Amino acid sequence: MVAGLNSAPRLASLSWDAVVEPCARWSHEGDPLTHEPAVDAPIRHSQSERGGIAMALKKSDLYSSLWAGADELRGGMDASQYKDYVLTLLFVKYVSDKAKADPDSLVDVPEGGSFDDLVSFRGKSDIGDQVNKAIRRLADANDLVGVINNADFDDPNKLGEGKALVDRLSKLIGIFQDLDFSSSRTEGDDLLGDAYEYLMRHFATESGKSKGQFYTPAEVSRVMAQLVGIQPRTPKSATVYDPTCGSGSLLLKVADAAPHGLTIYGQEKDNATWALAKMNMILHGNETADVRQGDTLVDPKFRDGDRLETFDFLVANPPFSVKSWTNGLENEFGRFDGYGRPPEKNGDYAFLLHMVKSLKSTGKGAVILPHGVLFRGNAEATIRKALIRKGYIKGIIGLPANLFYGTGIPACIIVLDKENAQARTGIFMIDASKGFVKDGNKNRLRPRDMHQIIDVFNKQTEVERYSRMVPVAEIADAKNDYNLNIPRYIDSSEPEDIQDLHAHLKGGIPDRDLDALQRYWDAFPSLRGTLFKPLRPGYSELAVDKSEIQATITGSPEYEAFASTTTGTVTHWWNVHHDELVDISSSTRPNALIALLGDTLLERFRPKPLIDEYGVYEQLMSYWNETMHDDVALVMSAGWDEAAKPRTAIENKERKLSETPDLIVGAGRSATKYKMDLIPPALIVDRYFADEKAKLEELNAAAEAAGQAVEEFIEENSGEEGLLADAMDDDKISKALAAARLRIAKREDPKSDEVKALVELIALYDAEANAKKAARDAQVKLDEVTLKQYGRLSTGEIHTLVIDDKWGARFVRGAQAELDALIRQLVDRLDVLGDRYAETVGDLDAEVERLSAKVAEHLAVMGVR
Incomplete structure (x- = not known):
């Protein structure tokens, strides 16, 4: 047991007012x-x-500062071109720092070719030419010519002329000068990789539809990496191939999912994007990755004569529906044998068949393609039929629209698996099109969406309106004729909210609508009987006033017990991992830590009623991304005591x-x-200075009340006829104005009501000033003792403040927030049903008759018959 911690439940005294600001x-x-x-x-x-x-x-501050600074210097240059300058400088900075820290670095940084050399050129008139030469030296030393020296740093058309070019490059180099990647630890690499990914994402966003395809969103990449069947025993010698690898981010995510890494192969048509991929591999410690440049369909680089090389795993996000895919095509390399030739004006199936051909006999892959490949006819229907009959398609995941940078159309992931393909009797389908969050002008998969797709697919779990194993016999029947359009097999639409005519005529809420809320009645067995009473067969009515629904629910013993159990589940889960969190050190692997926390949290909530385990998981992952990961990185770097x-x-x-x-x-x-x-100051105050905080709150309340008294007195006595009218200045009166007017008023009539009012106002101002000073002095004292308290903290106390008061409390609040959201949904639904059938047709008819009689009465009075 760590010093300073008791064996009692560790979350018993959690702070609910913690202010968290990760770094x-x-x-x-x-x-x-x-x-x-x-x-x-x-x-x-x-x-x-x-x-x-x-x-x-904070990482987000680091990245946004880097992006803001770099983007400010872009001027009118297109983002797709400017990225070459920014990412090249990031690369040079990284390999230079790495070479300083690691004598065995695979990248040789020659004299005159380091980032320090670039710094020495700042402010010089020939900075552009000197930067070009330095980067060329680095390229020559590492066989990276054509990879890192594509951007011309002496181009006046892009960077400006004369002093403008000098200033822009000097400032741009200065931004990267602030970064330090000298650490050789994996976490340092993660920081660099995340910064690179952040820049890539922003450049993709800024580049528009035509030039954003060099980057696959990280969330989609992570999902695909978990779908291709990598096992804990998969060796590093296993191969992964991406025939349209773009900047290489998808390949890297897949390799990262393997316990020992993978042997990476890739090909990219665009020369500049190929250079990005080469740099990306080095930045992520995959210097030996074999990434080649060329058109995969016309000139596949991984082949032995006329035979394509094959790989263990394959992932790809090819350009959608390329119309010119046949340009220059002379050798088909047997890719279309047994399937038929894809349409001349659409290359989707050409890419897909290339990938099928490039898999070993037990190979597995995941490919992103537009939804059209699932249902388009003619030649594509023939190919699709052959693929289904061979059993190569293991699964299909329908994704939300507007995820990708090159297009806004919805896409799908096709999971390929050649192993035991002939024995495959069904295709597992998931409709994940509704799980996303808006992020600027794009949609993005949330952690909960990603984990749910991965869990459901890998466990082949059938979930109503979400996933289903569809028999090949059903796909092949006359009705479907090998059409794979997901809505044919999974109805993901919300059930229609049907209006009940009998309820409108006779009143009451249909039991059918209440039965649809069965998950709530399962969680709170007696709640339905408390809220409703039978009206007639098939219909019920509210047993409480509609305004009391929420209070009745949250005040019920069953709800209180359920909420307590929810808190207890989170508390127990967190306490189980307490010692692992205490042991965070420089050898900790953050990704492994959060994976463990996330998986065990899902296990805890999966058997629980009502609360969606993926909602609670989202609470964990959101906090991890916003705060906890940066906290962990800080403890890894500095240790608990120093970090605090x-x-x-x-x-x-x-x-x-x-x-x-x-x-x-x-x-x-x-x-x-x-x-x-x-450790934010609020945590220190809540744990050690609760009495002082309470006193400060009283003083602040008193100061606010004193200020309110001044405002109310002025309001009561202002106006043209008010006692303070002569002291007003544009509807305002300060203490100084009141004092000045008081001197005049005393000379005019020392016993006047105006004098009394001014004296009282000045007294109120004095009371307000004294109250504010007392509050201010108390705040200063509290700040001083809070700062001193940091020096008195033991290591055990630091653990308690961070692990329990900061991190653990957040997860308790997160689970409660999920429950609160569910209760709001129930209350909203019951409100809708209560309003919908509150008045019957008979009630409306009676109201019409009453109003008609009233109108007739008024007409009679007016003499109208």
């Missing part, structure tokens, strides 16, 4: 800090090897890297601003 590491060379700590406290001043200040920023120390906030307005402080001690120019990367 990742970013080394920074900037202006020295000029302010000393105002209070004696432990301050973290981590130094980089170069002597720069280690800036701790405050540090002085960095301000660098020139580079737009200023941080919002968590705590300010002192005032004016002598104030010191602090960042608490791991």
Whole structure:
């Protein structure tokens, strides 16, 4: 047991007001800090090897700052061209830092070809030419000519002329100068890879439909990586191939899913995108990946004479519906034998058949294609029929529309599997088209959507309106005729909300509508009987007022027990992993940690009624991505004790890297601003200074009440006839104005009501000032003792504050939020049903008669007969 922690449930005293602000590491060379700590406290001043200040920023802040700075310097250049400049500099920076830290680095950084050399060119009139030469030296030393030296840094048409070019390149190099990838740990590589992926995604978004196809969204890539059948025993010698690899992100995700990695092969038609893929492989530690340039259909590079090479695994996101795929095609390499030739003006099946041919006899693959391949006729129908009969199609997943950067049309993943293909009697289908979140002008799969697709497919679980194993016999019957359009086999539409005419005529809520809410009655067995009572056969009526539905539900013993059980489930799950979290160190693998947490959380909630386990999982993953991953990275880098120390906030307005402080001690120019990367001050206050916090809240409330008293008094006595009218200035009156008017009013009539009013107003102003000062003084004192408390924390207390008060409390709140959302849905549905059948047709007829009689009465009074 860790010191400072008891054996009692660890989440018993969790803070519900924790303010979390995650931080990742970013080394920074900037202006020295000029302010000393105002209070004696432990301050973290981590130094980089170069002597720069280690800036701790959230990953999202790091990436957005990098993107904002780079994008600002883009000018009018198209994003698809500008990415070559930005990503090349990122590459040079990475390999230069890596070579410093790792003498065995596979990339040789020659003299005159490092990023430090680029820095030395800043501000020089020939900076563009010198950068080109330095990058060429690096390319020559590593057989990367045509890969990293494609961007011309001396091109006046793109970068400007004279001083404009010098300034732009100098600032661009300065942005990358702030990054530090000298760490050789895997987590450092993840940080770099994430930064690269972030830039790629933004360039894809900015590049438009015609030039965004070099990047497959990371979420889709991760799903595909889990569908191709990689096993824990899969060796690194197993091969993975992407014939249209783009920037290589899909290949990397698949290789990363294998415990030992995979041997990577890829081909890309576009030369600039091929260069991106080569750089991407090196940036992710896959320097030996074999990625070749050329048109896969016309000139496949992986072949032995007229025979295509075959691979263990295959993934691909080929360009959709290419019309010119036959241009230059002379040798078909047997790809279409036994299937027929694809249409001349649509290359979807040409790519698919190339992939089928490129798989070994036990090979497995996943391919993204437009939905049209599932149902289009003529030549494509013939090919589809042959593929189904051979048993090569293991599954189909329908994806949401607008996921991809090259197109907005919906697409699907076709899962291929040649192993035991002849024995395959069905195709497993999933309609995942409704699971996504809006992200700017694109849609994006959420963690819950990704995990659900993977779980359901790999376990072949049939879920109503979502997934189904469809027999080949059904696909082949006369009705379907080998059409694979998913809606033929899975009806994912929501059931129609049917209006009941008998209920409209006679009143009551149909039992059929209440039966549709059975999952709630299963969770709360007596709740239906509490909310409703029988009216007549097949119909019920509310037993409580409609306004009391929610209170009746949340006040019921069954709900309270269910909520307590939900909290207990989360608490027990979290406590089981407590020691693993305490043991976070430099050897921790963050991806493995979150995978373990996510899988065990799903296991805990899967057998529970009502609450969707994937909703709770989404709560975990959202918090991991927003906060916890950066916290873990910080602990890995600095250790628990060092990571918990405050540090002085960095301000660098020139580079737009200023941080919002968590705590300010002192005032004016002598104030010191602090960042608490791991433990926000609110957690310290809640655990150690609850009484002081309560007192401060009282003082703040008193100050607010005093201010309100001033406003109310002015409101009551203002206006043209008001006692304060002569002291008003544009409907406002300050204490100074009131005092000035009081001196005049006393000379005019010292006993007047105006004098009394002004005296009372000044007294109210004084009371407000005193109340605000008391609150301000209490806040200053609380801030000072809070800062000092950081220096008194034991390692065990740090564990409690972070693991229990910060992380664990968030998951308890997340599970409760899922339950609250479900209860809101139930209340909303019951409100709809209650309103729908509240008035019968007879009630409406009676109201019409009443109103008609009233109209007739008024007409009679008016003499109209």
